[in-house]
Amino acid sequence: MTALTFMGKRGMTAFTFVSRRGYLPVLVTLGLLVAVFVVGSILYYPDFGTGQVVVNLFIDNGFLLVTAVGMTFVILSGGIDLSVGAVVALGAMLCAWLTGMGWPAWLAIVTAIAAGALLGFIQGYVIHEFEIQPFIATLAGMFLARGLCFVISIEQIPIKDPFFDWVQTPIAVPGDMFIKPTVILVLVIVAIAYWMLHYTRFGRNVYAVGGSAQSALLMGLPLGRTRILTYVVSGVCSAIAGVLFGVYTLSGSGLHAVGMELDAIAAVVIGGTLLTGGYGYVLGTLLGVMLLGTIKTLLNFQGTLSSWWTRIAIGVLLFVFIVLQRALGTRRRSAGV
């Protein structure tokens, strides 16, 4: 027991040391982010390279960031969650529908988050207990969540509750910039996720399960609880992202956030997390989302390049990072297939 506590206290330093080479993908992402930003600043001086553009990244991509943070948990544990985009839509839809029926805003938001948690729990339970592939189980979850949106309403529902306006009132900050309360919320969520992954027992279990479920089980770690919890975390994050999406668009619709699961997975991979699990950082995900957001902003500034170039750029980035990870992986385990 004393040995365990000792390991626990030393865990962080040992962890940092062992995975120093694992920082490389994250550093590459950071370098690319800086490079894209510098290029943008030179090309579109003086509008691009301002602090406000950085803040706007958080305002415009806040929901994607929160979704990707939840996805990071699932991917780290060796799973995948395809339902996140649909849960985002469901979260926004529930907020719009319930506040439209006269519910107070806080109750609608809590209900939306509870729905996300419940759906995540069901998916996790089915995946763990009945050994259904995560891919298939969360695919069914995706159909279900999107279907429920359309059962609530086929039309887009506007959100008229004043609370949703209030949370995006610009607040002036020093340096001639403004932020919004949603930005603070997003940053708090990233901080909580960082703390959970790196400073709690649950976080260490997530890495262990993702590294090798069999070994984690033999070590006596709660495999089922950890796995199910990662899907609950992802469901909750997606639902919160849904609320943010509702705030951002002031509406709920079954067609919101179509394909967002791909963006979230891409952001996690570009952030240096291994899709096989057990390896990666939530801060990498933050950088990944920022990089995607910066590219989108750059294309907006450019104006003539069309939106589909974003998708192609994301694909190219995915390719680069996957090959990079593969190159690092082969060096780590010299026996490749």
Next chain:
Amino acid sequence: MIKHRLFWPVVALVALLLGNRIVTPGFFSVEVKSGHLYGSLIDILLFGAPLILIALGMVTVIATGGIDLSVGATVAISGALACYIISDQANQGSVGGVLFAVALALVLSLALGLWNGMLVAWLGIQPIIATLILMVAGRGVAQLITSGKIITVNSPPYKLIGGGYWLGLPFAIIVVVVVAAITAVLVRRTALGLLIEAVGGNAEASRLVGIRSRSLIIMAYMFCALCSGIAGLMISSNIAAADGNNAGLWMELDAILAVVIGGTSLIGGRFSLAGTIIGALIIQTISTTIYTAGVPSYRVLVFKAVVVALVCLIQSPAFRAKVFRRRHKRPPPQPKAEVPASDSGDLEVSA
């Protein structure tokens, strides 16, 4: 007979069809109108043709232990390229021009499959990740080809592929039958199927016994992309337009479902072509049921989710063991000494 792996898929399909027969009395009737066959069953085959094709490609990839997420994107790209070339021609109705467009679209599809296969077989990237790249970028490429617009074509020869009739039968069904027959002969009458299953079972071991597992894997991805390319031609030909954004949307998910419902495990190894076709027919029957039975179309996704969940749960050995355990009287427990020690590794450690 219950043990046969096609038993449950066939039961599901027959139950769905009978359910339809009860709700819609004329469901099984097939008429001949102006020399063509018409009827709900023909509709299921016709609209299910692209899905059956893609599922056939998908099952070979899954048999090698992989998965191809990019089929929907390939569908969009192939349709976009064919329509772009045809719309550019002076005479859209010329057979030669259409053949040229079709050939080019299929060559491009093969190239996309080669790209996927090389990422998987040479670079050793996990299939789900390798094909994710094309899934994300592919729709961008399709829109690049169409410049973000929906290209419409007015070409009778092209219309034949997805919406025409030949010998009274929809041409698309004939294409599917031909592709399925060729695949079945190649896979079951030669050693190819065995080799693919060997690679799916253990790529490294099969390489060591002398199977060229890398070429086989690349071939599987190319075949899958070719099937998706043909399906893309059918879809764009049927609506006489290419829509880079929506053509083949969620097709990869339907195709994977068809494979899983057909009883092929996603782990790779043993695969069933017949099961996959039945799986694709089940999915198409569900869609047709929803429309003919008048279930509001916005409930389609919920309905699909429930069916998918049920089918997957029933197929899961763990689920069957946990839920149906009490129904059967199990043989008396063996004496403890006879239980192999290695079993303890599978025991659940509860928190």
